[in-house]
Amino acid sequence: MKNGRGKSPTKRKVGLHIHFSEFDLPPMQDVLLVGRRAPIGPEAVRRMVEALAPGQYEVILIDHTHIEAVAVKTTLFNWISRDELVNTLVEEGDTISNENSLIKAQLDVTMSIFKEVELYNV
Amino acid sequence: MYKVRDIMTSPVNTISLGSSVSQAAEFMKEYNLGGLPVVKDSKLVGIITSRDVRINHPNRIVADAMTKPVICCSPDSTTWDAVALMNEYKIERLPVVEHDKVIGIITEVQMVKHTSRLYxxxxxxxxxxxxxxxxxxxxxxxxxxxxxxxxxxxxxxxxxxxxxxxxxxxxxxxxxxxxxxxxxxxxxxxxxxxxxxxxxxxxxxxxxxxxxxxxxxxxxxxxxxxxxxxxxxxxxxxxxxxxxxxxxxxxxxxxxxxxxxxxxxxxxxxxxxxxxxxxxxxx
Known part of the structure; x- marks a missing residue:
């Protein structure tokens, strides 16, 4: 079928793809490294985690060239000391981040225990 | 004898901690301002300047981009005290605070105009x-x-x-x-x-x-x-x-x-x- 000008009419279709998934609450994992010029700063991160996961994260300001703060899930401090964890995160984060970075990190902390127990002769 | 109260701009435009840097930038552009005192519950907590706007991501909130602590003066300070403060800290804007509330601001341009009258x-x-x-x-x-x-x-x-x-x-x-x-x-x-x-x-x-x-x-x-x-x-x-x-x-x-x-x-x-x-x- 042609229109008055001799051209075929245009057909337009819209395709809709929906992908559902669980929302991460909060939208970060165990750790968030905040660069000095990152799109969100430490105060915004603190407000976010306080609103979405009250009491579960601590935002720690860092004296570092390009990392301004580290937000850490506080339960991790049960496994490893605060200073040790923060120093490790900053040391490793330093190599992969810059001032504009906002990097999330997932930590798998495992504890291996070997313990010798005495056998009793019955 | 001139006091800060005599030459300050009042009332003063302020911005809240939760506003974004881009909002601050828009506000400063609209009102032709070089800086905005940041207030929380009417109290002065910082100042966001055009420099802060330049070096921070526009999505950041003002709380993460502002300059703090902020140097300020009393409305009863003499203009010479204000000039001395601005020179000492190399700042272009000096909020004027009375009972913890920002009641005005003086700028370097104002001070230059004022001091030139004394010259x-x-x-x-x-x-x-x-x-x-x-x-x-x-x-x-x-x-x-x-x-x-x-x-x-x-x-x-x-x-x-x-x-x-x-x-x-x-x-x-x-x-x-x-x-x-x-x-x-x-x-x-x-x-x-x-x-x-x-x-x-x-x-x-x-x-x-x-x-x-x-x-x-x-x-x-x-x-x-x-x-x-x-x-x-x-x-x-x-x-x-x-x-x-x-x-x-x-x-x-x-x-x-x-x-x-x-x-x-x-x-x-x-x-x-x-x-x-x-x-x-x-x-």
């Missing part, structure tokens, strides 16, 4: 407003000061006989001599008005006398051409007591000191003694 371009010295503020501050800090007032002899006659161009030249040469004699750490100079110059000094009256003599000797050697020379009479007053009273008294004491020095210079002129003391006349 005498002919002699390149400050005017009387400056010397009042200097004396006020020195007395407030517990210093003992002397005042030397120098008055050109027959300046009116000189203007009439030789013209105002020569009169201006005379004032310039005198100012130049005064600047060469005083020590900027101890002595503060201004053109008080017309043909009168005032030096407020931390020196005692004997030392002030030495300075005055040196000034008068050097001025007597000035030759304005056509063998036209200048003579100047000087009056000195001294205040040796520490003032413990209310601030208003510092201003009054300054007025008295300058007035006594003025009367002393008149006596010096009348008695042709060049320099006249009015020591201890302020009590």
């Amino acid at each position: 005498d371009p002919l002699t390149e010295t400050f005017n009387s407003e400056y010397i009042y503020q200097v004396a006020f501050n020195l007395l407030k800090l517990g210093h003992k000061i002397s005042v030397i007032l120098l008055d050109v002899d027959d300046f009116g006659e000189m203007n009439k006989k030789w013209g105002h161009v020569i009169g201006d030249k005379c004032l310039k040469r005198i100012a130049s001599v005064l600047k060469s004699v005083i020590n900027s750490k101890n002595d503060f100079l201004c053109r008080y008005g017309g043909d009168e110059f005032v030096i407020v000094t931390l020196r005692n009256s004997e030392e002030a006398m030495v300075i005055a003599k040196e000034v008068l000797d050097k001025i007597s050697k000035i030759n304005l051409g056509n063998n036209l020379s200048i003579t100047v009479s000087a009056g000195i007053s001294e205040y040796r007591e520490k003032i413990h009273e209310a601030e208003g008294d510092y201003y009054e004491a300054t007025q008295c000191l300058i007035n006594e020095a003025s009367l002393a210079s008149t006596k010096a002129k009348r008695h042709k003694t060049r320099i006249y003391f009015n020591i201890g006349s302020i009590s």
